[in-house]
Amino acid sequence: MLVRTYPNAVTPIPVGKVMAGTSLENAETMVAPTPLTPVNGTASGSSRTSGSSLRAAARGMIALVEGSTPHMSGETRSLLRHRLRLVAAIFFGAFAAWLVRGLLIKGPEESFWLLGWHASVTLVMGLMVVVLTQLKSPSLPKLRLFELIVFGDPAVYFVILSQHSLHSAANLSDGAHLPIVVVPWMILIFTYALFIPNTWRRALPIVALMGVAPLAVVLFQRQMCPAFQSCVAGGEYRDFFTGQAMEMLLAVVIAVAGVHTINTLRREAFAAKQLGQYRLKKRLGAGGMGEVYLAEHQTMKRPCAIKIIRPEKAGDPMILARFEREVRSTAKLSHWNSIDIFDYGSAADGTFYYVMEYLPGHNVGELVNDYGPLPPARVAYLMDQVCKALIEAHGIGLVHRDIKPANIFCAYRGGEFDVAKLLDFGLAKPMTEAADVALTQEGSITGSPLFMSPEQATGEREADARSDIYSLGCVMYYLLTGQPPFAYKQSVKVIIAHATEEPLPPRELLPELPEAFEDLVLRCLEKDPEDRYQDARSLSRALQHLPLADVWTSEMAADWWTCHGCPERKALAAAAIEAAAV
CATH class of the missing domain: 1.10.510.10 (Transferase(Phosphotransferase) domain 1)
Structure with a gap:
């Protein structure tokens, strides 16, 4: 029997069908899944492979439905790429604006070599925007490398800027107060926590390193700069250091808690993308009233395609009747050259769906x-x-x-x-x-x-x-x-x-x-x-x-x-x- 249900799946009920429109396009009512990876062109000649190549090919097919958790899924890689590109664009705009300000209104404490560092960071951020725009499906290790560049390059500049600010202020003849150097680091910490999809365990050491960096600069100045030592004689140093240390500790705690909260929300949203025993992986296409998703059965770990009625259409009895007719018509067929129907039913929110074989090609x-x-x-x-x-x-x-x-x-x-x-x-x-x-x-x-x-x-x-x-x-x-x-x-x-x-x-x-x-x-x-x-x-x-x-x-x-x-x-x-x- 072609139509069947799986243990713990939702109860199958009659569901309706999506009717094709009358436009001239060839893909009006898409039931067949389109390939996940677009055609990349032509290679020269055919190749011979070994048994390892065959295993690699099998791994390639399994990769179509890789990852049952958000952090290893293609969805998360795509999200990370988009977020890194957005952060790089924001940093590029901010650094460019400050660079223009430094060139037009250059204070006595400014130096041309510091402006050079500033310009290099601006250039790197612009380059990251271009690279992340052109790369459509980068691997997770490559994305982590881009993450290191997007946040590491500004961090190096902030170390130099913090050291320069403290050193310049300490050597002023009027004995001006030492500057607060934690502000750019707090911006970097909260940007990372807000934009980068992460677990709190992975975020903690990265955010903590950002929090320690300005304090390390202060300690370095305390040991190496006589002018700085004279400025913070007595209890002034203790007050200056502990104040900034408390601020950075609070920023790190808030950032890590925020990462955990955002990650929990992402997991809940990811769990919502499930119909019965089927985890939705990626939208493959859409027609006038229905959508098709690549999915995976959670127990069998088998890729499949799921066609659903859009929620706003699910209340139309005529549409439901057509959906039901599509399921019943296709389920009657058993020929090798007809698509197989595995299951059908409805979710708790009223979404109607049926499950069919996934076709690579x-x-x-x-x-x-x-x-x-x-x-x-x-x-x-x-x-x-x-x-x-x-x-x-x-x-x-x-x-x-x-x-x-x-x-x-x-x-x-x-x-x-x-x-x-x-x-x-x-x-x-x-x-x-x-x-x-x-x-x-x-x-x-x-x-x-x-x-x-x-x-x-x-x-x-x-x-x-x-x-x-x-x-x-x-x-x-x-x-x-x-x-x-x-x-x-x-x-x-x-x-x-x-x-x-x-x-x-x-x-x-x-x-x-x-x-x-x-x-x-x-x-x-x-x-x-x-x-x-x-x-x-x-x-x-x-x-x-x-x-x-x-x-x-x-x-x-x-x-x-x-x-x-x-x-x-x-x-x-x-x-x-x-x-x-x-």
């Missing part, structure tokens, strides 16, 4: 956007798998009605690459279920305009399995040529074109496309459903018997992924090639 629309049109052999390989998923769906009377590039995922599953997964049965409707008509009549046309069938565009007849064939023909046209059959910018023009215009033959955009493949695509795009392939099985057979010069296999897919995509996919693909060779 890209949807086919992203492949075209990133790498251009796909080779005909690869298109046939992927679309044949989609046909197999539709054979099962149509066999139980279920029409998808929203086939588009964003709903066809090119995934890594079961040790194989380029496994096609048909997603988002949110608009799926049993062909014989007339009672569900109300769910799709809200004054808008169901489906995606760029890829919808003429009967969906006009609404003159009920969409059936041949409607999905037409949409699949639109997708093939897009994958082969890089553009949809009708590329108007206005939705109305696209809808009218589906009903009245003939598409430009694909070979006029792609001359090397085999004529038989063009005929197959154009047959799928016939206006009259009677002239199309009558079922997905017929289309699958036609795809398998295309006279193509090249073929595409899972081994070729693994080789392709070693040269393209994010590092995790490259490592997994290289390991798969080596395993196949053995």
